[in-house]
Amino acid sequence: MSDVRFESITVDYGSGPVVSDVSFDVTDGEWMAVVGPNGAGKSTLLRTLVSAVDHSGQATVGGVPVSTLRERERARVVSYVPQRPLYPQGMAVFDFVLLGRTPYMGPLASESGEDVALVWEALVSLHLESFAGRDVATLSGGETQRVSLARVLAQRAPLLVLDEATASLDLSGQHEVLELIDRLRTLHGMTVISAIHDLTAAGQFCDRVALLAGGSLVQFGHPAEVLTEPVLQKIFEPAIRVIEIDGNPVVVSLRTEESTP
Amino acid sequence: MIPRIIPLIAAIALVAAACSSAGSANDTVPSPTLTTTSSTVANTTTTSAPEETTTTTAPDDGFPVTIEAPNGQVTIQSKPERIVSISPTSTEVLFAIGAGPQVVAVDDQSNFPQEAPVTDISGFTPNIEAIASYNPDLVFLSFDPGDVIASLEAIGIPVILHPTALTLDDAYGQWEQTGVATGRIAESVELVETTTASIDAAVQSLPEGAGALSYYHELDPTYFSVTSATFVGNLYALTGMTNIADAADPDGYGFPQLAAEYIVDSDPSLIYLADTKCCGQNGDEVAARPGWNALSAVTNGAVVELDDDIASRWGPRITDFFDVVVASILELANA
């Protein structure tokens, strides 16, 4: 069970709350998008799920508060890809993906046959078999995204938390990665929570959307309910337009007479 | 880390500088030049101190005097009564020639004689103002770290540099020069003569076969030694013994660090420890060193504990040092 519940999450570093009393649920198996302007608190909220920030309120996964889990247990339940992952120089792709098996290996143990098999399975799923011996630091943006996904896949955690998984990719790369995530999700029954900049992509791939602004949850629901002009114009800027193509909300920012100086 | 190389190089440079300033070949001290008749020089059964302290200002008390010190010409206008010594050896010489009452301050390392007025002026990093605060009319140094001499002369204080002597004659020359500079010429000459006589007598008392012996003189427990190209090495050489460190120092730099196994292999007849005060070495410590208990010097009880200070200075106590050396040879010969 990997349903997620945020209950009154507040994060304050001392100079004002970054996340302020946010509460919402994510059902098991769904893909929840967390959207909002820069500085809205999206990354911070996601990081409460990996116990990386002090917070008041509770973040629970499968009914268990994350803060009560020991790190190994938590790592078997929640996997995480940060906005800017580190790809250490000189580390092979295989070894990088093998890191995903860390929660299943004792401190002094080495990898088992099963660990190795799962790593290969992850590499194959993401078409990275021929990259196994390559230095991760030498790969392109799209390739490293797939490597990061391979690692969380090897980690076999039912909840996948992604912070801007497509930040450095071009249009086709973005689409490819999102399709991959969706495929893995359905294949392995994962729940996904991801922070996304691209509202149109959020609308197409995600089941529901949580819109944050200034640390608070301002809108929540299906994409069609959240990605509307009244809502977005208030939160982002007046130039936002939402049009519908094939039943999907498409969000664009159009230059108007008023917006030109 | 890269920066760690810098202190390493600095350390090497410092060790090299300290060693080179302490004993490589240096200029011999030229004999002092007097501008007055030195009738008192012939008078060796000398004059007790009280007579000298009743100073008259008659020109034939020896002042003003110009001497050729190793740091150049130094002119002393009148008999100095406020001497500051930053050199332990010079301190010993001053007191031995009766100039003690003329000394107002000595450095923190000048621990002999007891009555010397010790201050906390550092011999290694002398503070100009601290020296000047004693209002000296003459200063003795044995080396010049950072232009101390120039600074003192700039404020009108005469300075005499008496660096580490290399030979006995160098040392004697310094003692006599000290006598001239302080108006104790007769006493200094007598000191030289008694010292010479003492050393000669000691050499005479050496048994035959002393020249077949070898020795190892230890400066510290990591086996730094001295060769015959140093002052103390020259003293040892008067006994005819062979110094095992000479083979380790082809460039004549004077202070090699010897390999442990080489010392054991050389099996010196006598071992002299000049690291008893600084580093707590003694016969038992030496016998406990790995592989050293088989040395003949250890089994014969020929490990001699020296006083670090006496063994490193070139002042009047070299007779004490030399007597200890000769006594140890005699003891070994009669054992």
Next chain:
Amino acid sequence: MSAGRPVETRLHWWWVGGAVVVLILSVILGVMIGAVGLSPIGIIRSVLDKVPGLDVDSGFTQRDEAILWQIRMPRVILAVIVGSVLSAAGAAYQGVFRNPLADPYLLGAGAGAGLGAILAIAYGPDATAWIVDPLPLAAFLGAIGGVALAYVLGYTVRSGRTSVTLILAGVAVASFLTAAQTFIQQRESDTLREVYGWILGSLNTAGWSEVKLVLPYIVVSLLVIMGSRRLLDVLAVGDTEASTLGVRPGRIRLVVVVFATLATAAVVAVSGLIGFVGIIVPHTVRLLTSASYRIVVPLSILLGGVFLVFADVIARTALAPAEIPIGVVTAFFGAPFFAVVLRRGKGVVS
């Protein structure tokens, strides 16, 4: 889109085997060579004689036997131990701090040991007055004290106990302790020669007692460092990601630092501050093989011993029978050697 060369991921048995062979050969070489010329045949015979059951006459005098077994043999063994420890500790530090310039003295172990040494030399009792020699004890305690101080300082920082905070704390502590040491040296200027001799490092007074003294610390610490090598690879992705993978970076760091420092303090106590080894050997291994700590740690241990045996051979034979301080040799010969490896190696540095 670069076509990088494949990265090594396995510790090939022939690497380990090769390193072991090189280590054994270097020990043999170290024992054969010395300021005193002992015939190789005689040495072999003398070694055979020690085998229980065999009775071989080496033809050596009692003194030569003493030189071989009391002086040269323990010295070579100690060189292996010191080299292995400094290399392992250097690799471990580079791993937990993700910093290619880290060496075993990073957090103030070296500065602390130096301060301990000067205090013992200047103010300590004579070596004979106590049951244990105060100088190695003071150096040992000083090394540990320096690192402890850096940790305390690092932990008081509000913004978090990151590796960078610790490094900065270590820099501050090391600078302070070095200044204190220099100050005392200047005041007690008659100790200068002894202190600098100790700082530059020397194995000249090594005997079996020194080997026995450090062995327990070394064995335990090397076991811990070897056991942590996979975790060092996990730390390579940074503290945040490492904790999402289920490890506690701060705790790993603490454990590794404690044991690496313990071993470093022990060898520093008997051999002084030998520099350069802790940085050079792990990097050489990386350049020749792989950046993975599962490979770097074991090979650094083996090759670190080799490096220091060779350095010590040079230290005691280049100007024989005079000695060169071994810290000078490791830098003087290690730097050009490393320059060659840097230019020709196929791996990466960090």
